[in-house]
Amino acid sequence: MNKFLLIGLGNIGAEYELTRHNIGFDVLDTFAGKHSVSFRSDRLADVAEIRWKGKIFICVKPTTYMNLSGKAVKYWMDKEKIGIENILVIVDDLALPLEKIRLRGSGSDAGHNGLKSIQEHLGTDNFPKLRFGIGNNFPKGRQVDFVLGKWTSDEWPLVVKKVNSCVELIETYSQVGIDQTMNLYNKLTFSL
Template sequence: MKYLIVGLGNIGAEYDSTRHNIGFDVADAFVIKHGGSFRVDRLAAVAECKWKGKTFVVIKPTTYMNLSGKAVKYWLDKEKIPVENMLVIVDDLALPIESIRVRASGTHAGHNGLRDIQAVLNSTAYPRLRFGVGNDFPKGRQVEFVLGRWQADEMPYVKDKVLKSIEIIESFATIGLERTMNTFNK
Protein backbone atom coordinates (compact mmCIF):
# COMPACT_ATOMS: atom_id res chain seq x y z
CA MET A 1 0.00 0.00 0.00
CA LYS A 2 1.38 3.40 -1.06
CA TYR A 3 0.67 6.82 0.39
CA LEU A 4 1.52 10.29 -0.88
CA ILE A 5 2.34 12.73 1.90
CA VAL A 6 2.42 16.33 0.67
CA GLY A 7 4.03 19.00 2.84
CA LEU A 8 3.10 22.43 1.54
CA GLY A 9 5.56 25.32 1.68
CA ASN A 10 7.77 27.57 -0.36
CA ILE A 11 11.32 26.82 -1.46
CA GLY A 12 14.13 29.15 -0.47
CA ALA A 13 15.99 29.98 2.74
CA GLU A 14 13.87 33.10 3.32
CA TYR A 15 10.85 30.81 3.94
CA ASP A 16 12.58 28.33 6.28
CA SER A 17 10.91 28.02 9.69
CA THR A 18 7.97 30.23 8.76
CA ARG A 19 4.35 29.47 9.60
CA HIS A 20 3.54 29.01 5.91
CA ASN A 21 6.23 26.30 5.60
CA ILE A 22 5.00 24.07 8.42
CA GLY A 23 4.05 21.44 5.82
CA PHE A 24 7.71 21.22 4.78
CA ASP A 25 8.74 20.99 8.46
CA VAL A 26 6.34 18.11 9.16
CA ALA A 27 7.47 16.31 5.98
CA ASP A 28 11.11 16.71 7.06
CA ALA A 29 10.41 15.39 10.56
CA PHE A 30 8.47 12.39 9.22
CA VAL A 31 11.23 11.46 6.75
CA ILE A 32 13.96 11.84 9.38
CA LYS A 33 12.04 9.63 11.83
CA HIS A 34 11.65 6.92 9.18
CA GLY A 35 15.25 7.01 7.94
CA GLY A 36 14.63 8.53 4.52
CA SER A 37 16.24 11.41 2.71
CA PHE A 38 15.02 13.88 0.12
CA ARG A 39 16.27 14.11 -3.44
CA VAL A 40 15.30 16.75 -5.95
CA ASP A 41 13.11 15.29 -8.66
CA ARG A 42 10.42 16.53 -10.99
CA LEU A 43 8.47 19.41 -9.42
CA ALA A 44 9.39 18.42 -5.85
CA ALA A 45 11.88 17.29 -3.28
CA VAL A 46 10.94 13.61 -2.85
CA ALA A 47 11.67 10.96 -0.24
CA GLU A 48 10.48 7.39 0.04
CA CYS A 49 10.07 5.72 3.43
CA LYS A 50 8.79 2.32 4.45
CA TRP A 51 7.05 1.63 7.75
CA LYS A 52 4.91 -1.31 8.87
CA GLY A 53 4.59 -2.64 5.33
CA LYS A 54 3.50 0.74 3.97
CA THR A 55 5.38 2.86 1.45
CA PHE A 56 5.28 6.62 1.89
CA VAL A 57 6.21 8.91 -0.99
CA VAL A 58 6.78 12.26 0.71
CA ILE A 59 6.95 15.39 -1.41
CA LYS A 60 7.74 19.03 -0.83
CA PRO A 61 6.69 20.81 -4.05
CA THR A 62 9.35 23.05 -5.58
CA THR A 63 6.67 24.89 -7.56
CA TYR A 64 6.02 27.43 -4.77
CA MET A 65 2.82 27.31 -2.77
CA ASN A 66 0.52 28.84 -5.40
CA LEU A 67 1.32 26.09 -7.95
CA SER A 68 1.32 23.06 -5.62
CA GLY A 69 -1.39 21.26 -7.60
CA LYS A 70 0.95 20.57 -10.52
CA ALA A 71 3.40 18.66 -8.29
CA VAL A 72 0.60 16.84 -6.46
CA LYS A 73 -1.02 15.65 -9.70
CA TYR A 74 2.31 14.57 -11.18
CA TRP A 75 3.30 12.45 -8.16
CA LEU A 76 -0.17 10.95 -7.70
CA ASP A 77 -0.08 9.82 -11.35
CA LYS A 78 3.58 8.76 -11.42
CA GLU A 79 3.29 6.63 -8.28
CA LYS A 80 -0.26 5.45 -9.14
CA ILE A 81 -1.54 6.51 -5.73
CA PRO A 82 -5.30 7.03 -5.32
CA VAL A 83 -6.26 10.48 -4.04
CA GLU A 84 -7.77 8.94 -0.88
CA ASN A 85 -4.24 7.74 0.01
CA MET A 86 -2.87 11.27 -0.11
CA LEU A 87 -2.54 13.54 2.92
CA VAL A 88 -1.79 17.23 2.40
CA ILE A 89 -0.19 19.06 5.34
CA VAL A 90 -1.03 22.73 5.40
CA ASP A 91 -0.85 25.79 7.67
CA ASP A 92 -4.24 27.10 8.80
CA LEU A 93 -4.97 30.62 10.06
CA ALA A 94 -8.49 29.61 11.14
CA LEU A 95 -7.12 27.29 13.82
CA PRO A 96 -5.46 28.48 17.03
CA ILE A 97 -1.80 27.66 17.61
CA GLU A 98 -2.75 24.78 19.93
CA SER A 99 -4.94 23.03 17.33
CA ILE A 100 -4.55 20.49 14.59
CA ARG A 101 -7.37 18.97 12.51
CA VAL A 102 -7.64 16.14 10.01
CA ARG A 103 -10.31 16.48 7.33
CA ALA A 104 -11.47 14.23 4.50
CA SER A 105 -12.36 17.17 2.27
CA GLY A 106 -13.21 20.85 2.34
CA THR A 107 -12.77 24.14 0.56
CA HIS A 108 -9.45 25.90 0.17
CA ALA A 109 -10.63 28.58 2.66
CA GLY A 110 -8.43 31.17 0.94
CA HIS A 111 -5.25 29.09 1.13
CA ASN A 112 -3.46 29.41 -2.23
CA GLY A 113 -1.79 26.00 -2.05
CA LEU A 114 -5.10 24.24 -1.42
CA ARG A 115 -6.79 26.43 -4.04
CA ASP A 116 -4.34 25.23 -6.69
CA ILE A 117 -4.59 21.57 -5.66
CA GLN A 118 -8.38 21.85 -5.79
CA ALA A 119 -8.22 23.44 -9.26
CA VAL A 120 -5.78 20.87 -10.68
CA LEU A 121 -7.58 17.85 -9.18
CA ASN A 122 -10.98 19.43 -9.91
CA SER A 123 -12.07 18.26 -6.47
CA THR A 124 -12.21 19.29 -2.82
CA ALA A 125 -12.33 15.62 -1.77
CA TYR A 126 -8.79 14.90 -0.65
CA PRO A 127 -7.54 14.39 2.92
CA ARG A 128 -5.67 17.17 4.64
CA LEU A 129 -3.98 17.81 7.96
CA ARG A 130 -4.62 21.40 9.03
CA PHE A 131 -1.88 22.74 11.32
CA GLY A 132 -3.15 25.72 13.32
CA VAL A 133 -0.84 28.73 13.14
CA GLY A 134 -3.14 31.17 14.95
CA ASN A 135 -4.24 34.55 13.70
CA ASP A 136 -2.61 37.04 16.04
CA PHE A 137 -1.90 39.74 13.49
CA PRO A 138 -3.18 43.26 12.83
CA LYS A 139 -5.80 43.72 10.12
CA GLY A 140 -4.20 43.66 6.68
CA ARG A 141 -1.02 41.92 7.89
CA GLN A 142 -1.97 38.31 7.09
CA VAL A 143 0.79 37.81 4.51
CA GLU A 144 3.52 39.10 6.84
CA PHE A 145 2.14 36.88 9.61
CA VAL A 146 2.13 33.60 7.67
CA LEU A 147 5.51 34.36 6.11
CA GLY A 148 6.88 35.29 9.53
CA ARG A 149 8.87 33.04 11.83
CA TRP A 150 7.44 31.42 14.94
CA GLN A 151 7.68 33.36 18.20
CA ALA A 152 9.68 31.79 21.06
CA ASP A 153 6.52 31.24 23.13
CA GLU A 154 4.89 29.37 20.22
CA MET A 155 7.73 26.86 19.78
CA PRO A 156 6.58 24.36 22.45
CA TYR A 157 3.21 24.09 20.64
CA VAL A 158 4.88 23.79 17.26
CA LYS A 159 7.30 21.05 18.35
CA ASP A 160 4.50 19.09 20.06
CA LYS A 161 2.23 19.40 17.02
CA VAL A 162 4.98 18.33 14.60
CA LEU A 163 5.33 15.11 16.63
CA LYS A 164 1.54 14.74 16.71
CA SER A 165 1.47 15.24 12.93
CA ILE A 166 3.87 12.32 12.48
CA GLU A 167 1.52 10.17 14.59
CA ILE A 168 -1.40 11.32 12.43
CA ILE A 169 0.39 10.34 9.20
CA GLU A 170 1.19 6.91 10.65
CA SER A 171 -2.38 6.50 11.89
CA PHE A 172 -3.81 7.57 8.53
CA ALA A 173 -1.85 4.78 6.85
CA THR A 174 -2.60 2.08 9.43
CA ILE A 175 -6.15 2.61 10.71
CA GLY A 176 -7.58 4.86 7.98
CA LEU A 177 -8.85 8.39 7.71
CA GLU A 178 -12.13 8.03 9.61
CA ARG A 179 -10.59 6.46 12.72
CA THR A 180 -7.68 8.90 12.56
CA MET A 181 -10.11 11.84 12.55
CA ASN A 182 -12.00 10.33 15.51
CA THR A 183 -8.75 9.83 17.44
CA PHE A 184 -7.00 13.16 16.78
CA ASN A 185 -9.79 15.72 16.23
CA LYS A 186 -10.55 16.27 19.90
Protein backbone atom coordinates in the same frame (compact mmCIF):
# COMPACT_ATOMS: atom_id res chain seq x y z
CA MET B 1 1.57 -2.95 -0.43
CA ASN B 2 -0.44 0.13 0.44
CA LYS B 3 0.99 3.38 -0.95
CA PHE B 4 0.38 6.92 0.30
CA LEU B 5 1.30 10.30 -1.14
CA LEU B 6 2.10 12.82 1.59
CA ILE B 7 2.24 16.41 0.37
CA GLY B 8 3.71 19.03 2.68
CA LEU B 9 2.96 22.55 1.49
CA GLY B 10 5.54 25.31 1.72
CA ASN B 11 7.84 27.56 -0.25
CA ILE B 12 11.43 26.76 -1.22
CA GLY B 13 14.28 29.03 -0.19
CA ALA B 14 16.09 29.88 3.04
CA GLU B 15 13.92 32.96 3.66
CA TYR B 16 10.86 30.70 4.10
CA GLU B 17 12.44 28.16 6.45
CA LEU B 18 10.66 27.79 9.82
CA THR B 19 7.85 30.12 8.80
CA ARG B 20 4.20 29.39 9.58
CA HIS B 21 3.42 28.88 5.88
CA ASN B 22 6.09 26.13 5.62
CA ILE B 23 4.74 23.86 8.34
CA GLY B 24 3.92 21.18 5.74
CA PHE B 25 7.61 20.97 4.83
CA ASP B 26 8.56 20.82 8.53
CA VAL B 27 6.17 17.94 9.27
CA LEU B 28 7.55 15.89 6.35
CA ASP B 29 11.16 16.71 7.31
CA THR B 30 10.44 15.40 10.82
CA PHE B 31 8.67 12.29 9.46
CA ALA B 32 11.61 11.54 7.13
CA GLY B 33 14.10 12.21 9.93
CA LYS B 34 12.30 9.78 12.26
CA HIS B 35 12.68 7.07 9.61
CA SER B 36 16.28 8.04 8.71
CA VAL B 37 15.39 8.94 5.12
CA SER B 38 16.62 11.97 3.14
CA PHE B 39 14.88 14.04 0.48
CA ARG B 40 16.22 14.16 -3.08
CA SER B 41 15.54 16.75 -5.74
CA ASP B 42 13.21 15.41 -8.40
CA ARG B 43 10.66 16.70 -10.89
CA LEU B 44 8.64 19.61 -9.42
CA ALA B 45 9.48 18.54 -5.85
CA ASP B 46 11.88 17.27 -3.23
CA VAL B 47 10.89 13.65 -2.66
CA ALA B 48 11.55 10.96 -0.05
CA GLU B 49 10.28 7.38 0.09
CA ILE B 50 9.59 5.78 3.45
CA ARG B 51 8.66 2.12 4.01
CA TRP B 52 7.04 1.37 7.34
CA LYS B 53 4.84 -1.52 8.57
CA GLY B 54 3.93 -2.71 5.09
CA LYS B 55 3.19 0.80 3.79
CA ILE B 56 5.03 3.02 1.32
CA PHE B 57 4.95 6.76 1.84
CA ILE B 58 5.97 9.00 -1.05
CA CYS B 59 6.73 12.31 0.69
CA VAL B 60 6.55 15.33 -1.61
CA LYS B 61 7.61 18.90 -0.89
CA PRO B 62 6.65 20.85 -4.04
CA THR B 63 9.38 23.13 -5.39
CA THR B 64 6.85 25.03 -7.51
CA TYR B 65 6.09 27.62 -4.80
CA MET B 66 2.80 27.51 -2.94
CA ASN B 67 0.52 28.94 -5.64
CA LEU B 68 1.46 26.17 -8.12
CA SER B 69 1.47 23.23 -5.68
CA GLY B 70 -1.26 21.42 -7.64
CA LYS B 71 1.08 20.87 -10.58
CA ALA B 72 3.47 18.82 -8.39
CA VAL B 73 0.64 16.95 -6.65
CA LYS B 74 -0.98 15.89 -9.93
CA TYR B 75 2.37 14.83 -11.41
CA TRP B 76 3.32 12.65 -8.42
CA MET B 77 -0.15 11.13 -8.06
CA ASP B 78 -0.02 10.06 -11.71
CA LYS B 79 3.62 8.93 -11.62
CA GLU B 80 3.16 6.83 -8.48
CA LYS B 81 -0.38 5.70 -9.45
CA ILE B 82 -1.82 6.74 -6.07
CA GLY B 83 -5.57 7.29 -5.75
CA ILE B 84 -6.97 10.50 -4.31
CA GLU B 85 -8.17 8.68 -1.18
CA ASN B 86 -4.52 7.84 -0.33
CA ILE B 87 -3.11 11.35 -0.50
CA LEU B 88 -2.71 13.61 2.51
CA VAL B 89 -2.00 17.33 2.14
CA ILE B 90 -0.38 18.97 5.18
CA VAL B 91 -1.11 22.68 5.35
CA ASP B 92 -1.07 25.71 7.66
CA ASP B 93 -4.47 27.03 8.77
CA LEU B 94 -5.19 30.56 10.04
CA ALA B 95 -8.74 29.63 11.10
CA LEU B 96 -7.48 27.09 13.64
CA PRO B 97 -5.85 28.17 16.91
CA LEU B 98 -2.22 27.23 17.49
CA GLU B 99 -3.34 24.55 19.98
CA LYS B 100 -5.22 22.55 17.33
CA ILE B 101 -4.75 20.28 14.33
CA ARG B 102 -7.62 19.02 12.20
CA LEU B 103 -7.81 16.08 9.82
CA ARG B 104 -10.59 16.12 7.22
CA GLY B 105 -11.48 13.87 4.29
CA SER B 106 -12.55 16.83 2.16
CA GLY B 107 -13.31 20.54 2.43
CA SER B 108 -12.78 23.90 0.79
CA ASP B 109 -9.47 25.67 0.27
CA ALA B 110 -10.54 28.31 2.86
CA GLY B 111 -8.60 30.92 0.87
CA HIS B 112 -5.32 28.96 0.98
CA ASN B 113 -3.54 29.35 -2.37
CA GLY B 114 -1.74 26.00 -2.15
CA LEU B 115 -5.02 24.12 -1.60
CA LYS B 116 -6.69 26.21 -4.31
CA SER B 117 -4.03 25.12 -6.81
CA ILE B 118 -4.38 21.45 -5.83
CA GLN B 119 -8.18 21.62 -6.20
CA GLU B 120 -7.81 23.19 -9.65
CA HIS B 121 -5.43 20.44 -10.81
CA LEU B 122 -7.42 17.56 -9.30
CA GLY B 123 -10.85 18.98 -10.15
CA THR B 124 -12.17 18.38 -6.62
CA ASP B 125 -11.74 19.38 -2.98
CA ASN B 126 -12.56 15.82 -1.97
CA PHE B 127 -9.11 14.78 -0.71
CA PRO B 128 -7.69 14.35 2.82
CA LYS B 129 -6.09 17.39 4.46
CA LEU B 130 -4.21 17.77 7.71
CA ARG B 131 -4.68 21.37 8.82
CA PHE B 132 -2.05 22.66 11.26
CA GLY B 133 -3.47 25.55 13.29
CA ILE B 134 -1.24 28.64 13.24
CA GLY B 135 -3.74 31.01 14.88
CA ASN B 136 -4.55 34.50 13.66
CA ASN B 137 -2.69 36.69 16.10
CA PHE B 138 -1.93 39.57 13.73
CA PRO B 139 -3.12 43.16 13.28
CA LYS B 140 -5.65 43.92 10.54
CA GLY B 141 -4.01 43.95 7.11
CA ARG B 142 -0.89 42.07 8.26
CA GLN B 143 -2.00 38.54 7.36
CA VAL B 144 0.71 37.96 4.73
CA ASP B 145 3.47 39.11 7.10
CA PHE B 146 2.10 36.79 9.80
CA VAL B 147 1.80 33.73 7.56
CA LEU B 148 5.24 34.26 6.02
CA GLY B 149 6.75 35.17 9.41
CA LYS B 150 8.85 32.87 11.57
CA TRP B 151 7.44 31.25 14.69
CA THR B 152 8.09 33.21 17.90
CA SER B 153 10.26 31.72 20.63
CA ASP B 154 7.09 31.40 22.76
CA GLU B 155 5.29 29.43 20.02
CA TRP B 156 8.19 27.19 19.02
CA PRO B 157 8.03 24.53 21.80
CA LEU B 158 4.32 23.98 21.10
CA VAL B 159 4.97 23.85 17.34
CA VAL B 160 7.59 21.11 17.85
CA LYS B 161 5.16 19.12 20.01
CA LYS B 162 2.43 19.43 17.38
CA VAL B 163 4.79 18.49 14.52
CA ASN B 164 5.70 15.28 16.38
CA SER B 165 1.99 14.55 16.90
CA CYS B 166 1.40 15.09 13.16
CA VAL B 167 4.04 12.43 12.43
CA GLU B 168 2.18 10.03 14.76
CA LEU B 169 -1.11 11.00 13.08
CA ILE B 170 0.30 10.10 9.64
CA GLU B 171 1.36 6.67 10.90
CA THR B 172 -2.01 6.12 12.60
CA TYR B 173 -3.89 7.22 9.47
CA SER B 174 -1.99 4.67 7.38
CA GLN B 175 -2.88 1.88 9.82
CA VAL B 176 -6.51 2.54 10.87
CA GLY B 177 -7.90 4.92 8.22
CA ILE B 178 -9.17 8.48 8.28
CA ASP B 179 -12.30 8.12 10.43
CA GLN B 180 -10.60 6.55 13.44
CA THR B 181 -7.66 8.94 13.10
CA MET B 182 -10.00 11.97 13.06
CA ASN B 183 -11.67 10.68 16.23
CA LEU B 184 -8.30 10.36 17.96
CA TYR B 185 -6.71 13.66 16.93
CA ASN B 186 -9.33 16.28 16.04
CA LYS B 187 -10.47 16.80 19.62
CA LEU B 188 -6.96 17.19 21.04
CA THR B 189 -5.86 20.54 22.42
CA PHE B 190 -2.07 20.88 22.60
CA SER B 191 -0.35 22.64 25.44
CA LEU B 192 3.05 22.70 27.08
